[in-house]
Amino acid sequence: MALLTIRNLTVRFATSTGSFTAVDGIDVTVDKGEVLAIVGESGSGKSVSMLAAMGLLPDTASVTADEMTFDGHDLLAMTPRQRRRIIGRQITMIFQEPVASLNPSFTTGYQIEEVLRFNAGLSKRQARARALELYRQVGIPEPEEKLRSYPHQMSGGQCQRVMIAMAIATNPRLLIADEPTTALDVTIQKQILDLLMDLQEKTGMALILITHDMGVVAQTADRVQVQYKGRKMEEADVLTLFEAPSHPYTRALLSALPENATGDRLPTVGSFLEPEVQP
Amino acid sequence: MSAETPVVQGRNLIRDYHVPGSLTRAARTVRAVKGISFSVDRGKTLAIVGESGSGKSTLARIIALIDPASGGELMIDGKPVDIGKARLTREMRSKVQMVFQNPYGSLNPRQKIGDVLMEPLALNTDTPAAERRRRAEEMLAKVGLPPEVFNRYPHMFSGGQRQRIAIARALMLNPTLLVLDEPVSALDLSVQAQVLNLLADLQAEFNLAYVFISHDLSVVRYIADEVLVMHQGEAVEQGSREAVFAAPRHPYTRELFAATPVTDVASIRARVARRQARRAATA
Numbered sequence: 001m002a003l004l005t006i007r008n009l010t011v012r013f014a015t016s017t018g019s020f021t022a023v024d025g026i027d028v029t030v031d032k033g034e035v036l037a038i039v040g041e042s043g044s045g046k047s048v049s050m051l052a053a054m055g056l057l058p059d060t061a062s063v064t065a066d067e068m069t070f071d072g073h074d075l076l077a078m079t080p081r082q083r084r085r086i087i088g089r090q091i092t093m094i095f096q097e098p099v100a101s102l103n104p105s106f107t108t109g110y111q112i113e114e115v116l117r118f119n120a121g122l123s124k125r126q127a128r129a130r131a132l133e134l135y136r137q138v139g140i141p142e143p144e145e146k147l148r149s150y151p152h153q154m155s156g157g158q159c160q161r162v163m164i165a166m167a168i169a170t171n172p173r174l175l176i177a178d179e180p181t182t183a184l185d186v187t188i189q190k191q192i193l194d195l196l197m198d199l200q201e202k203t204g205m206a207l208i209l210i211t212h213d214m215g216v217v218a219q220t221a222d223r224v225q226v227q228y229k230g231r232k233m234e235e236a237d238v239l240t241l242f243e244a245p246s247h248p249y250t251r252a253l254l255s256a257l258p259e260n261a262t263g264d265r266l267p268t269v270g271s272f273l274e275p276e277v278q279p
Numbered sequence: 280m281s282a283e284t285p286v287v288q289g290r291n292l293i294r295d296y297h298v299p300g301s302l303t304r305a306a307r308t309v310r311a312v313k314g315i316s317f318s319v320d321r322g323k324t325l326a327i328v329g330e331s332g333s334g335k336s337t338l339a340r341i342i343a344l345i346d347p348a349s350g351g352e353l354m355i356d357g358k359p360v361d362i363g364k365a366r367l368t369r370e371m372r373s374k375v376q377m378v379f380q381n382p383y384g385s386l387n388p389r390q391k392i393g394d395v396l397m398e399p400l401a402l403n404t405d406t407p408a409a410e411r412r413r414r415a416e417e418m419l420a421k422v423g424l425p426p427e428v429f430n431r432y433p434h435m436f437s438g439g440q441r442q443r444i445a446i447a448r449a450l451m452l453n454p455t456l457l458v459l460d461e462p463v464s465a466l467d468l469s470v471q472a473q474v475l476n477l478l479a480d481l482q483a484e485f486n487l488a489y490v491f492i493s494h495d496l497s498v499v500r501y502i503a504d505e506v507l508v509m510h511q512g513e514a515v516e517q518g519s520r521e522a523v524f525a526a527p528r529h530p531y532t533r534e535l536f537a538a539t540p541v542t543d544v545a546s547i548r549a550r551v552a553r554r555q556a557r558r559a560a561t562a
Contacts, residue, residue: 041467042438185330185494190538201557212467215497215540218547222554239551243544256472257542258501265479266472266501 002029003174003206004053004091007067011045011052011230014060022048022061024230028208030174035200035207037221037238039214039253045230046210050176054087055080071173089119092167096179098159102151108162109147112169119170134165138195157188161195168199175200178210193220214257218242226250284357285318286456286488287342287375292316293350294337311337313512314351319505321455322482324489326503326520328496328535334512336460339492343377343458356455369403376449380461382441386433392419392444393429399451414451421484422447422477439470443477450481460492475502496539500524508532 011023023045030036040046052063053075068075070086078086095101103111109131116127128147135143138161151159160180167175177196181189197220200207209220217224217238224241226234226249234247245251254260255267291314300306311334319325329335340346341353347363354360355374360367379385386395396415400406406414416426422443433441442462449457459478463471475498482489493499499506499520506523508516508531515529527533 041469186496186540187330187534187538190540201554201561213540214468214542218542219540219550222551239544239547242542242547253468254542256468257497258472258475258495259497259542261501265476268469268472268476 001032003032003034003071004028004030004208005067005069006049006053006065009049009052009063009065009068011048011057012062014062022230023052026227026230026232028053028225030206030208032173032206033200033204035197035209035220035222037209037211037217037224038227039211039217039224040227041212041253043229044227046227047178049227050093050178050208050210054091054093054176055083056093088115089170090172091174091176092170092172093176093178094160094163094167094180096182098156098163098183099151101163102159104151107148107150108154108159109149112147112162112166115166115169130169131165134169135162138162138165138168138199139191140165155188156184157192160184160192164192164195164199168203168205171203172205174206174208176208176210179212180209181216182211182213189216196220214253226253283320285320285354286356287490288318288354288357289342289351290316290354291351292338292341292348292353294334294341294346295349311512312341312348315507315509315514316351317505317507317514317517319456319488319490321488322486323504324482324491324502325505325507326491326493326499327507327509328493328499329509330494330535332511333509335492335509338509339377339458339460339490342375342456342490344371344375345377373403373452374454375456375458376452376454377458377460378442378445378449378462380464382438382445382465383433385445386441388433391430391432392436395433395444395448396451399448403452418447418451421450421481437470438466439474442466442474446474446477446481450485453485454487456488456490458490458492461494462491463498464493464495471498478502496535508535 006028009023009026010021013020013022026045026049028049038046051057053068057063065076070091073086075083102108112131112134113127116122116130117124122130131147132143135146140146140158140161146154180196181192184192193216196207211217221238223237225232226247228249233249234245241250245254252267258266292312293310293314294312296309296311298307298309315338317325327335327338341348344360344362344367347361352359355371360371393415396418397411400411400414416429419426419428424440424443436444463474466474481487491502503520506518506520507514508529510531516523516527516532527536
């Protein structure tokens with residue numbers, strides 16, 4: 001059963017030179033316990049569509065959709081107050097820059113306890129105990145000490161673990177990870193992806209992974225949605241996408257991977273795509 | 280021993296950073312590069328691979344004659360160079376050029392593209408103005424940009440176009456060696472492919488030597504002749520691309536390889552099967 005359903009989502013930004021369409025009629029569905037990868041290059045609207053679903057876009061954005069439901073609840077019809085009961089509790093999100101996502105002026109422990117007190121309704125004492133438990137769960141070494149650490153005293157990988165701990169603190173049904181490993185080294189990337197997949201399997205939450213990296217897609221996704229310039233090009237299960245991509249853009253992306261290079265030159269997306277870009 | 284002198288040679292290069300002490304902490308010295316040796320021939324590419332903190336960018340700045348080495352010897356075209364001791368000659372300055380990772384940060388936003396390209400000639404050579412202009416226009420064509428960009432500013436270009444401009448600027452002085460510090464890391468996959476192709480074309484045309492710094496093993500495998508893997512300031516593995524990728528010897532190199540995501544269908548199929556098996560077991 002679909003957990004999140006978005007139909008015909010369009011996001012326009014008012015700019016000084018007129019309106020700019022960042023997302024143009026996109027459908028997104030994710031089932032319970034499913035890992036969906038949304039893949040695309042910059043400007044594909046992959047982040048904007050998820051920010052729209054979360055209601056996190058600035059006022060300059062106009063969001064329209066035929067349907068936007070989460071677990072049967074209509075997100076479009078909700079008041080902001082009702083929406084906040086779902087966003088941040090049942091749907092949580094982590095971002096690309098873990099160090100920038102945390103407030104530098106407070107200890108990481110304070111920040112996760114804040115989430116637990118406001119979104120999970122725990123007392124201060126309960127929050128502290130649960131924070132420690134979460135730090136252990138996401139594999140932060142010396143968790144007691146790290147609760148008292150400020151973001152700058154921790155590495156990028158550790159800060160992303162803190163962000164993940166915060167994001168799973170409320171036992172969400174859906175976690176949206178926007179380029180969670182792009183700022184990290186490959187060995188750390190592997191650890192973070194392993195952690196996310198492990199948590200996903202243990203808790204049964206759904207996971208939407210926004211990424212530009214085909215390698216990350218190959219290692220994590222059940223199903224993949226390819227976006228280009230605000231439109232959906234192709235949607236397929238992960239094996240089909242890599243084995244028999246049907247859209248020229250997907251084929252172009254895959255053959256532009258240096259590890260798939262067959263000759264001396266890399267094929268570029270332009271050389272594939274010129275005839276037409278129709279979803 | 281090849282008859283040709285390598286374009287660049289490093290012997291036991293060392294770089295120390297001094298961290299000043301405070302009330303509670305004594306001053307100490309951090310050795311960021313711990314004795315690295317290498318050489319690159321004309322027309323060849325040495326890829327230096329490592330993660331953040333491995334010292335790869337520090338080494339790149341030494342090779343690019345930006346920072347002096349604290350120890351060891353650096354030779355360009357067989358001549359020892361030490362910018363800590365003597366000012367660089369114009370000739371030496373022209374031989375080695377650098378391209379940085381972030382094309383948004385490495386171009387002056389208030390300088391037109393034409394001026395960006397002509398400036399190295401004005402500073403380092405006695406080329407007359409008309410000739411400078413002609414050479415800049417020629418170089419724009421070589422990196423695949425139309426002549427009308429001459430009078431535009433950097434903000435009017437995409438990341439890939441800016442990286443082409445940065446490469447064009449680096450080539451204005453006919454260098455023999457380009458030091459490229461993560462030149463495609465900030466670019467989208469499709470643009471990355473275009474810039475890598477451009478670099479390959481330019482290398483063939485000008486017989487350039489490249490020192491290519493990267494953390495991305497799939498890019499390295501595509502572009503490198505020789506590979507040097509750095510970890511905590513040391514060269515843990517060094518050899519031809521074929522040898523390093525076929526049989527990595529050092530545990531760190533193997534760890535790096537294992538962590539790099541693979542996109543071949545067989546491994547995806549295996550992963551999907553494992554996942555379904557685990558699901559069936561819990562259901």
